[in-house]
Amino acid sequence: MLAAGDSSGTLPSAGTDRRHEAPPSALRIVAILIAFTVCLRLAHLALVAPTPLVSFHREFVDSDMWFFDQWVQRIVAGDWVGRERFHPLAAWQLAAASAEKWLEWYGSAPTFYKAPFYAYLLAILSLLKAPVVSVFVLQAAAAGLSAWLLFRIARGMFGEAAGLFAVALFALYGPDIHFTTVMLRGPWIVLSTLLVTDRLLAFAGRPSTARAGLAGLSVAAAIVVNEAMTPLALLAPLAFLSAGAARGRLLKSCAGFAAGALAGLLPVVIRNLMVGAPPFQIAVTGSVVLAVFNSASSDPLLFSARPENFAPVMDLGGASLLETLLACARSFSTLSDWAGFYALKAAGLVAPFENPDNVNFYYAALVNPWLGLLPAYGVLLPLALVGSLLAWPARRASWLCWVPSPLVLLAAMLLTLPLSRYRAVWAIHLMPFAGLALSLGLAWARERRFARLSGLAAALACVAAAQFVVQQQVFWGARRAQSLAYRPAEFVLAARMEASAGHFAAAAREMERLAGVHPEAGVKLQALTLAAQYRDQERASKGGGP
Numbered sequence: 001m002l003a004a005g006d007s008s009g010t011l012p013s014a015g016t017d018r019r020h021e022a023p024p025s026a027l028r029i030v031a032i033l034i035a036f037t038v039c040l041r042l043a044h045l046a047l048v049a050p051t052p053l054v055s056f057h058r059e060f061v062d063s064d065m066w067f068f069d070q071w072v073q074r075i076v077a078g079d080w081v082g083r084e085r086f087h088p089l090a091a092w093q094l095a096a097a098s099a100e101k102w103l104e105w106y107g108s109a110p111t112f113y114k115a116p117f118y119a120y121l122l123a124i125l126s127l128l129k130a131p132v133v134s135v136f137v138l139q140a141a142a143a144g145l146s147a148w149l150l151f152r153i154a155r156g157m158f159g160e161a162a163g164l165f166a167v168a169l170f171a172l173y174g175p176d177i178h179f180t181t182v183m184l185r186g187p188w189i190v191l192s193t194l195l196v197t198d199r200l201l202a203f204a205g206r207p208s209t210a211r212a213g214l215a216g217l218s219v220a221a222a223i224v225v226n227e228a229m230t231p232l233a234l235l236a237p238l239a240f241l242s243a244g245a246a247r248g249r250l251l252k253s254c255a256g257f258a259a260g261a262l263a264g265l266l267p268v269v270i271r272n273l274m275v276g277a278p279p280f281q282i283a284v285t286g287s288v289v290l291a292v293f294n295s296a297s298s299d300p301l302l303f304s305a306r307p308e309n310f311a312p313v314m315d316l317g318g319a320s321l322l323e324t325l326l327a328c329a330r331s332f333s334t335l336s337d338w339a340g341f342y343a344l345k346a347a348g349l350v351a352p353f354e355n356p357d358n359v360n361f362y363y364a365a366l367v368n369p370w371l372g373l374l375p376a377y378g379v380l381l382p383l384a385l386v387g388s389l390l391a392w393p394a395r396r397a398s399w400l401c402w403v404p405s406p407l408v409l410l411a412a413m414l415l416t417l418p419l420s421r422y423r424a425v426w427a428i429h430l431m432p433f434a435g436l437a438l439s440l441g442l443a444w445a446r447e448r449r450f451a452r453l454s455g456l457a458a459a460l461a462c463v464a465a466a467q468f469v470v471q472q473q474v475f476w477g478a479r480r481a482q483s484l485a486y487r488p489a490e491f492v493l494a495a496r497m498e499a500s501a502g503h504f505a506a507a508a509r510e511m512e513r514l515a516g517v518h519p520e521a522g523v524k525l526q527a528l529t530l531a532a533q534y535r536d537q538e539r540a541s542k543g544g545g546p
Helices: 023-048 052-059 064-076 091-096 099-106 117-127 134-157 162-170 174-180 184-205 209-225 231-242 243-277 287-295 307-317 321-330 335-350 361-369 370-373 375-396 398-402 406-412 420-428 431-446 450-476 481-485 490-498 504-517 523-542
Strands: none
Touching: 023 052, 023 134, 023 174, 023 361, 023 375, 052 064, 052 134, 052 361, 064 117, 091 099, 091 398, 099 287, 117 134, 117 184, 117 209, 117 231, 134 162, 134 174, 134 184, 134 398, 162 406, 162 431, 174 184, 174 370, 184 209, 184 231, 184 361, 184 375, 184 406, 209 231, 209 243, 231 243, 231 398, 307 321, 307 370, 335 398, 335 406, 335 431, 335 481, 361 370, 361 406, 375 420, 375 431, 375 450, 398 406, 406 420, 431 450, 490 504, 490 523, 504 523
């Protein structure tokens, strides 16, 4: 019934490996799209490179960017194994509890603070004396590899046309372009989790112990990139059930998967044994993250650390993730309160708003105006939801291979916050379904099936309207949209960085731009006052007097 984008007009059959059968013309198109993906990110980098935006990691204290920069400096200074305990404490943490209390919660073992891949990648680049922009060039290249994996995945699930549309949407996806030029590990999480899905689909197409081992190795890589991917070690083997030919040798497949995963984690295990950390502990922050973001007084939509609630939870749960999660659940008065809390978090996954954290997407769109004109989550989600509904009647065994990575990413967001940088990673895994919706729309337009085309348009409009209602009524609430979208942090930091470099006119422009976009009178007044001071400093620096 569904007219998918391949030449047969049907979805790929279950249990077959169609991903290596693309004609040369399709390969040429996807090669062009991959090049476009990389070039668009490099073009954005060229626009933001002369601005303070690419150096925020050195000045934005308490951000994850700053933390990675500090970690890199310690590694390059000689502590390559991480023998010295490095568990940095942000200002909000020290305001909530003493350093001694945090030592009690984190433990004294020199466990990595976060998964180690990104810090060591940056350290190698630093040792090679590579400029800062080389990190972002490398991340643009990683996006190109992700585009190829996305094509393979979407083609294996829904056909060649869906794969091409998925890659085209990825190439143009504004939030991913933004986070490619931020010193955060998002591009590598995208790459590693897509690799997991690709390896699971490869196993389903041609089951073997060796392919199971490669799937295990890819899961280990995803965990070393991001500690939140640890549940993949349990979820990914479930995809083996989708391969009928493997059911008779399921034990061998699971053994191969375990061997691959252990081989990938072996360097971390050896390092942990060398320094006296628990062998399989990837990072130390898990229980604290659960307590801060999941207790009754936590804000389900915006970051807000409230020690009066999460500190007792930490005392009850300690370092145990399960006990901390149970303590968080017990902090709610009723089951309905608990359910409502997570319903609000889910609303953050529906609303198009790019919830700011570290570097704000909307600030970057002011620096690079065409970034804000590209497709973002408000375009992707309707396409993906409608595409999943269209695909559901013909769902295939490949769905079970697709589920593990996005499910773990979704759980990570619901246990933290629906922040833009987290959601941007998850969103890439929705693109096969969006590609299916676009390919079906094109096929129906060519075949003049206007009834189906009208139904598709109506469904997309309904989902978009629902998004708008959720954003206006639930997410915004009493908050004013521009107050959240254009928070002062980036503007103030950029102005300080410009001023410290002697660029007082540029600093003044940052403050004037903040005054122009922020709705609150108090913020406008402060911004204009600072702008006037920077203008005075500019005149004084040129000998014009105050």
